[in-house]
Amino acid sequence: MKTALVTGANRGIGFETSKQLAALGYFVYLGCRDKVKGLEAIKKLKALGYSNVDCIELDITNIHSIKSAKQELENKxxxxxxxxxxxxxxxxxxxxxxxxSIETLKEVFESNFFGPIQIIQAFIELLKKSTAPRxxxxxxxxxSLTKHGDPTWKFYSVKPSAYGPSKTALNAYTVMLAFELKDTNFKVNCVCPGFTATEFNNYSGEKTVEQGTSAIIKYATIENDGPTGKFFNEDGEIAW
Structure with missing residues:
Protein backbone atom coordinates (compact mmCIF):
# COMPACT_ATOMS: atom_id res chain seq x y z
CA MET A 1 0.00 0.00 0.00
CA LYS A 2 1.31 3.43 -0.92
CA THR A 3 1.71 5.98 1.85
CA ALA A 4 1.16 9.73 2.10
CA LEU A 5 1.88 12.46 4.62
CA VAL A 6 -0.34 15.55 4.58
CA THR A 7 0.58 18.52 6.77
CA GLY A 8 -2.11 20.71 8.29
CA ALA A 9 -4.46 17.80 7.82
CA ASN A 10 -7.05 18.10 10.58
CA ARG A 11 -9.30 20.54 8.70
CA GLY A 12 -10.13 22.18 5.38
CA ILE A 13 -8.15 21.26 2.30
CA GLY A 14 -5.69 19.16 4.30
CA PHE A 15 -8.47 17.01 5.71
CA GLU A 16 -10.18 16.64 2.34
CA THR A 17 -6.88 15.76 0.67
CA SER A 18 -6.29 13.08 3.29
CA LYS A 19 -9.80 11.70 2.76
CA GLN A 20 -9.44 11.56 -1.02
CA LEU A 21 -6.01 9.90 -0.84
CA ALA A 22 -7.39 7.35 1.61
CA ALA A 23 -10.25 6.70 -0.81
CA LEU A 24 -7.66 5.97 -3.50
CA GLY A 25 -6.09 3.31 -1.29
CA TYR A 26 -3.17 5.23 0.23
CA PHE A 27 -2.33 4.84 3.88
CA VAL A 28 -2.47 8.46 4.96
CA TYR A 29 -0.63 10.03 7.86
CA LEU A 30 -2.30 13.24 8.97
CA GLY A 31 0.32 15.68 10.21
CA CYS A 32 -1.36 17.87 12.81
CA ARG A 33 0.12 20.50 15.12
CA ASP A 34 -2.57 19.78 17.71
CA LYS A 35 -2.65 16.04 18.46
CA VAL A 36 -6.14 16.23 19.97
CA LYS A 37 -7.57 17.82 16.82
CA GLY A 38 -5.65 15.30 14.76
CA LEU A 39 -7.24 12.41 16.63
CA GLU A 40 -10.65 14.00 16.13
CA ALA A 41 -9.96 14.11 12.39
CA ILE A 42 -8.97 10.43 12.44
CA LYS A 43 -12.22 9.61 14.24
CA LYS A 44 -14.21 11.40 11.53
CA LEU A 45 -12.38 9.56 8.75
CA LYS A 46 -12.88 6.19 10.42
CA ALA A 47 -16.57 6.97 10.83
CA LEU A 48 -16.65 7.44 7.06
CA GLY A 49 -15.16 3.98 6.61
CA TYR A 50 -11.47 4.82 6.18
CA SER A 51 -9.30 2.63 8.38
CA ASN A 52 -6.12 3.39 6.43
CA VAL A 53 -5.34 6.61 8.33
CA ASP A 54 -3.20 7.63 11.28
CA CYS A 55 -2.27 10.87 13.03
CA ILE A 56 1.22 12.22 13.65
CA GLU A 57 1.83 15.27 15.83
CA LEU A 58 3.72 17.70 13.61
CA ASP A 59 4.39 21.42 13.95
CA ILE A 60 6.13 22.47 10.74
CA THR A 61 7.70 25.52 12.44
CA ASN A 62 9.29 23.50 15.25
CA ILE A 63 12.39 21.50 14.32
CA HIS A 64 12.08 19.31 17.42
CA SER A 65 8.51 18.42 16.47
CA ILE A 66 9.65 17.66 12.92
CA LYS A 67 12.45 15.37 14.13
CA SER A 68 10.07 13.57 16.46
CA ALA A 69 7.51 13.13 13.67
CA LYS A 70 10.22 11.83 11.34
CA GLN A 71 11.24 9.21 13.89
CA GLU A 72 7.63 8.20 14.47
CA LEU A 73 6.95 7.84 10.76
CA GLU A 74 10.15 5.82 10.23
CA ASN A 75 8.91 3.44 12.93
CA LYS A 76 5.57 3.06 11.14
CA SER A 101 4.84 44.40 10.29
CA ILE A 102 8.16 42.63 10.16
CA GLU A 103 6.79 40.31 12.84
CA THR A 104 3.91 39.29 10.55
CA LEU A 105 6.28 38.81 7.64
CA LYS A 106 8.57 36.59 9.70
CA GLU A 107 5.68 34.55 11.09
CA VAL A 108 4.13 33.96 7.66
CA PHE A 109 7.44 33.05 6.02
CA GLU A 110 8.22 30.70 8.92
CA SER A 111 5.06 28.71 8.21
CA ASN A 112 4.71 29.05 4.45
CA PHE A 113 8.34 28.96 3.28
CA PHE A 114 10.78 27.69 5.89
CA GLY A 115 8.30 25.14 7.26
CA PRO A 116 7.79 23.20 4.01
CA ILE A 117 11.53 23.21 3.33
CA GLN A 118 12.22 21.72 6.74
CA ILE A 119 9.57 19.07 6.12
CA ILE A 120 11.01 18.14 2.71
CA GLN A 121 14.54 17.90 4.05
CA ALA A 122 13.42 15.82 7.01
CA PHE A 123 11.39 13.29 5.00
CA ILE A 124 13.41 13.16 1.78
CA GLU A 125 15.13 9.87 2.64
CA LEU A 126 11.79 8.12 3.19
CA LEU A 127 10.56 9.57 -0.10
CA LYS A 128 13.66 8.31 -1.92
CA LYS A 129 12.67 4.77 -0.97
CA SER A 130 9.53 5.08 -3.08
CA THR A 131 9.57 4.03 -6.73
CA ALA A 132 7.42 7.05 -7.65
CA PRO A 133 7.78 9.80 -5.02
CA ARG A 134 5.58 12.88 -5.30
CA SER A 144 1.95 34.71 -9.29
CA LEU A 145 3.93 37.81 -10.20
CA THR A 146 2.56 37.58 -13.74
CA LYS A 147 -1.03 37.75 -12.51
CA HIS A 148 -0.25 40.59 -10.13
CA GLY A 149 0.92 42.56 -13.17
CA ASP A 150 -2.33 41.98 -15.07
CA PRO A 151 -5.04 44.62 -14.33
CA THR A 152 -7.69 42.35 -15.90
CA TRP A 153 -7.10 39.58 -13.32
CA LYS A 154 -10.10 39.35 -11.01
CA PHE A 155 -7.90 39.34 -7.90
CA TYR A 156 -5.66 42.17 -9.16
CA SER A 157 -6.56 44.44 -6.23
CA VAL A 158 -5.69 41.75 -3.64
CA LYS A 159 -2.05 42.34 -2.68
CA PRO A 160 -1.20 40.55 0.60
CA SER A 161 2.40 41.60 1.17
CA ALA A 162 3.31 38.74 3.51
CA TYR A 163 1.17 35.83 2.34
CA GLY A 164 1.71 36.32 -1.41
CA PRO A 165 5.52 36.69 -1.30
CA SER A 166 5.85 33.74 1.10
CA LYS A 167 4.22 31.51 -1.51
CA THR A 168 6.20 33.12 -4.33
CA ALA A 169 9.33 32.10 -2.45
CA LEU A 170 7.96 28.56 -2.01
CA ASN A 171 7.31 28.41 -5.76
CA ALA A 172 10.92 29.38 -6.43
CA TYR A 173 12.21 26.72 -4.05
CA THR A 174 10.02 24.15 -5.78
CA VAL A 175 11.68 24.92 -9.12
CA MET A 176 15.15 24.53 -7.57
CA LEU A 177 14.20 21.26 -5.86
CA ALA A 178 12.63 19.81 -9.00
CA PHE A 179 15.82 20.58 -10.92
CA GLU A 180 17.96 18.89 -8.26
CA LEU A 181 15.76 15.78 -8.52
CA LYS A 182 15.29 15.87 -12.31
CA ASP A 183 17.22 12.63 -12.93
CA THR A 184 15.01 10.66 -10.53
CA ASN A 185 11.37 9.54 -10.47
CA PHE A 186 10.45 12.46 -8.22
CA LYS A 187 7.70 14.82 -9.38
CA VAL A 188 7.69 18.10 -7.47
CA ASN A 189 5.04 20.70 -8.24
CA CYS A 190 3.18 23.68 -6.83
CA VAL A 191 -0.59 23.43 -6.85
CA CYS A 192 -3.16 26.16 -6.26
CA PRO A 193 -6.50 24.83 -4.97
CA GLY A 194 -8.19 28.12 -5.83
CA PHE A 195 -10.36 30.35 -3.67
CA THR A 196 -11.86 27.58 -1.57
CA ALA A 197 -14.32 28.05 1.28
CA THR A 198 -12.49 26.95 4.44
CA GLU A 199 -11.80 28.22 7.93
CA PHE A 200 -8.58 29.68 6.49
CA ASN A 201 -10.62 32.46 4.79
CA ASN A 202 -13.68 32.45 7.03
CA TYR A 203 -15.50 30.31 4.45
CA SER A 204 -15.58 33.18 1.95
CA GLY A 205 -14.17 31.14 -0.94
CA GLU A 206 -15.97 30.30 -4.16
CA LYS A 207 -15.16 26.58 -4.27
CA THR A 208 -16.00 23.61 -2.09
CA VAL A 209 -13.14 21.72 -0.48
CA GLU A 210 -13.86 18.83 -2.84
CA GLN A 211 -13.34 21.12 -5.83
CA GLY A 212 -10.27 22.77 -4.32
CA THR A 213 -8.63 19.45 -3.58
CA SER A 214 -9.01 17.94 -7.05
CA ALA A 215 -5.85 19.50 -8.51
CA ILE A 216 -3.80 18.52 -5.46
CA ILE A 217 -4.84 14.90 -5.86
CA LYS A 218 -4.11 15.02 -9.60
CA TYR A 219 -0.50 16.10 -9.16
CA ALA A 220 0.06 13.94 -6.08
CA THR A 221 -0.73 10.86 -8.17
CA ILE A 222 0.70 11.70 -11.62
CA GLU A 223 2.55 9.09 -13.63
CA ASN A 224 6.29 9.09 -14.22
CA ASP A 225 5.88 10.90 -17.55
CA GLY A 226 4.08 13.78 -15.80
CA PRO A 227 5.42 17.31 -15.26
CA THR A 228 7.78 18.47 -12.54
CA GLY A 229 8.88 21.90 -11.39
CA LYS A 230 5.63 23.52 -12.54
CA PHE A 231 2.72 25.50 -11.07
CA PHE A 232 -0.85 24.32 -11.62
CA ASN A 233 -4.48 24.76 -10.71
CA GLU A 234 -7.48 22.74 -11.88
CA ASP A 235 -7.44 24.55 -15.23
CA GLY A 236 -3.79 23.81 -16.01
CA GLU A 237 -0.47 25.58 -15.71
CA ILE A 238 -0.22 28.98 -14.01
CA ALA A 239 2.36 31.61 -14.95
CA TRP A 240 4.92 32.22 -12.22
Missing part, protein backbone atom coordinates in the same frame (compact mmCIF):
# COMPACT_ATOMS: atom_id res chain seq x y z
CA UNK A 77 6.55 2.76 7.46
CA UNK A 78 9.56 1.87 5.33
CA UNK A 79 8.83 4.48 2.67
CA UNK A 80 6.80 7.57 1.87
CA UNK A 81 5.24 7.90 -1.58
CA UNK A 82 3.50 11.28 -1.34
CA UNK A 83 4.22 14.43 0.65
CA UNK A 84 1.64 17.22 0.61
CA UNK A 85 2.93 20.47 2.12
CA UNK A 86 -0.45 21.97 2.93
CA UNK A 87 0.03 23.58 6.35
CA UNK A 88 0.36 27.34 6.31
CA UNK A 89 -1.07 30.63 7.56
CA UNK A 90 -2.39 33.81 5.95
CA UNK A 91 -1.11 36.25 8.55
CA UNK A 92 -4.41 38.09 8.44
CA UNK A 93 -5.66 40.38 5.68
CA UNK A 94 -5.21 43.08 4.52
CA UNK A 95 -1.41 43.32 4.37
CA UNK A 96 -0.53 46.74 2.91
CA UNK A 97 3.10 46.91 1.85
CA UNK A 98 3.94 50.01 3.88
CA UNK A 99 2.20 48.85 7.04
CA UNK A 100 2.66 45.08 7.27
CA UNK A 135 5.81 16.24 -3.55
CA UNK A 136 3.03 18.81 -3.81
CA UNK A 137 3.60 22.25 -2.33
CA UNK A 138 0.22 23.90 -1.89
CA UNK A 139 0.47 27.43 -3.26
CA UNK A 140 -1.88 30.19 -4.40
CA UNK A 141 -2.54 32.36 -7.45
CA UNK A 142 -1.70 35.28 -5.16
CA UNK A 143 1.93 34.17 -5.51
Missing amino acids: TKQLDVLINNAGISGGFPQPSLKV IVNVSTELS
